[in-house]
Amino acid sequence: KNEVEQSPQNLTAQEGEFITINCSYSVGISALHWLQQHPGGGIVSLFMLSSGKKKHGRLIATINIQEKHSSLHITASHPRDSAVYICAVSSGDKLTFGTGTRLAVRP
Amino acid sequence: DAGVTQSPTHLIKTRGQHVTLRCSPISGHKSVSWYQQVLGQGPQFIFQYYEKEERGRGNFPDRFSARQFPNYSSELNVNALLLGDSALYLCASSLRGPISYTFGSGTRLTVV
Numbered sequence: 001k002n003e004v005e006q007s008p009q010n011l012t013a014q015e016g017e018f019i020t021i022n023c024s025y026s027v028g029i030s031a032l033h034w035l036q037q038h039p040g041g042g043i044v045s046l047f048m049l050s051s052g053k054k055k056h057g058r059l060i061a062t063i064n065i066q067e068k069h070s071s072l073h074i075t076a077s078h079p080r081d082s083a084v085y086i087c088a089v090s091s092g093d094k095l096t097f098g099t100g101t102r103l104a105v106r107p
Numbered sequence: 108d109a110g111v112t113q114s115p116t117h118l119i120k121t122r123g124q125h126v127t128l129r130c131s132p133i134s135g136h137k138s139v140s141w142y143q144q145v146l147g148q149g150p151q152f153i154f155q156y157y158e159k160e161e162r163g164r165g166n167f168p169d170r171f172s173a174r175q176f177p178n179y180s181s182e183l184n185v186n187a188l189l190l191g192d193s194a195l196y197l198c199a200s201s202l203r204g205p206i207s208y209t210f211g212s213g214t215r216l217t218v219v
Contacts, residue, residue: 041144041197045209048207094152095199095208099149
């Protein structure tokens with residue numbers, strides 16, 4: 001079993017829909033990261049969480065430390081949100097990544 | 108301020124050859140970590156360096172090595188390349204892990 005599990009693996013949505021991507025982890029962590037990767041490879045850090053909830057524009061990230069679970073929500077989705085969203089956890093000096101959720105938002 | 112820069116952006120090598128990938132962190136960042144991302148998978152941790160010392164190593168063979176220079180830039184070296192080494196190699200810098208990371212755009216290595 002992977003230390004970081006994401007669901008779903010693939011997600012197709014219609015423009016304007018509310019999207020949720022889930023992440024569960026099985027190790028002790030100091031922080032959880034949500035990252036966005038576009039075709040071509042570059043990774044952008046969206047959020048770093050150690051507790052509670054953060055919001056940036058249409059993106060919201062939450063974490064439940066007791067349940068070892070985090071969610072990334074996208075409100076009013078747009079085709080430019082199409083990307084791979086990756087959950088990663090910090091433990092010690094390294095990041096452990098999930099396999100990513102490939103999101104396609106159709107106009 | 109420039110972000111994390113990696114060079115080269117693309118590279119094609121033959122099996123058995125050696126490759127050196129380079130990473131320049133954001134100014135002021137002293138921690139650099141390297142990740143390998145095989146197509147369709149999440150990145151896998153290779154190394155982390157802080158203040159020129161190795162602070163973490165992932166489950167990679169000894170063909171993989173790295174170092175960090177006094178200016179905090181870093182090199183990843185891979186010897187005796189295998190076809191399975193074909194991947195996107197990502198570098199990330201931070202003030203010190205584990206806090207917010209900034210990633211480079213990666214070096215796409217193809218081994219033929």
